[in-house]
Amino acid sequence: MNLKTVMLGFLAREAMTGYELKHLMGRSVGFFFGASYGSIYPALRDLEGGGFVRSTAVVQDGRPNKKVYEITDSGRERFRASLAEPPAGDSFRSEFMMHLFFGHLHDPGRLLELVHRRREGCRAAIETLNGVEEEFREIATPYQMMTLRSGLASARAEISFLDEIEPEIRALARESVGGTEEASA
Amino acid sequence: MNLKTVMLGFLAREAMTGYELKHLMGRSVGFFFGASYGSIYPALRDLEGGGFVRSTAVVQDGRPNKKVYEITDSGRERFRASLAEPPAGDSFRSEFMMHLFFGHLHDPGRLLELVHRRREGCRAAIETLNGVEEEFREIATPYQMMTLRSGLASARAEISFLDEIEPEIRALARESVGGTEEASA
DNA sequence: CGCGCCATGTAATCCGTTACATGATTGA
């Protein structure tokens, strides 16, 4: 399930411009499937070249003209076919975890600061997701609400984890400071 | 914190070959920071070019010769400096979540199958992580054990999530089948 | 007056994985 497929999935529900597609994707699936203009616009061009979408130019005054893309029958078929293919495994990369992993080589105060910042990030993510949940409550499918709940659950789980390790890091920091003082005394 | 920095971090503890580096990284940080030979070997070449590591060729018989890389003072300094830089945000991409998101366009049975497969994947990840935890218990730092616990926690959280949504999906599937039957009746 | 929204697109760049190439040894 690559970006083009995902875009077809969104266009299957409603015709949109590339700009709107980016905005909608960012709010709904952004936390597990990111996309930038630099990938969306070329993808739209390719999809149109393949006959999977069709565009209509809309002239506007006061704001830039736009191109509304709607899915074709061939596009719907392509989307259905790709749903049958097995999803690739998740990809996950976290530099924060890497910093934690090398915690013993870190300045202790700085590590705690990173933990705090991350907790704030989680809290912000939860607020965003709550907002999204409200925004889409009426129009989203139950499946779409499930993905939101997943995001909320993992953010909450991470806050628990951070709450759990913070005192441990604090204790380790005291130890290492104590150890250093002993050594230098 | 890019791959080169991470590699320096590992080499700061012990000199190793590229092959061993890959193996060790895969077992310890693999679930939040992947790396393949195609990225490790060129990185090693670059690091040596910059004077951050130094290699010693070791001739072996019965098996291929190898190059053991050890970190230099300059390499240690570079690693320390990059610890001071703020970590980039996590990157996460999940095609499974995307499939769930488009659940209403999915064959209901197939979606449940994907959920099952994923639960199996989580269970397998937990077993792997438990094995890694035992393997490294004696030699890992407390920080390193924390990252393992994080992996375990998120895998467990995801199983809970899957357990939660499975009956919901089953109910939705019944509804949609019922609806279809009514419509076709 | 400056920023952010609307709106499209391209180009430079940087990542990374996968496949290919080689080849002996060891264990099932």
Added chain:
DNA sequence: TCAATCATGTAACGGATTACATGGCGCG
């Protein structure tokens, strides 16, 4: 005999972000 482990490296390819380019309108 077949697969896996050990061991290094390159080349092809794919996918994505970022920055650049353009430009009117509305709000504080």
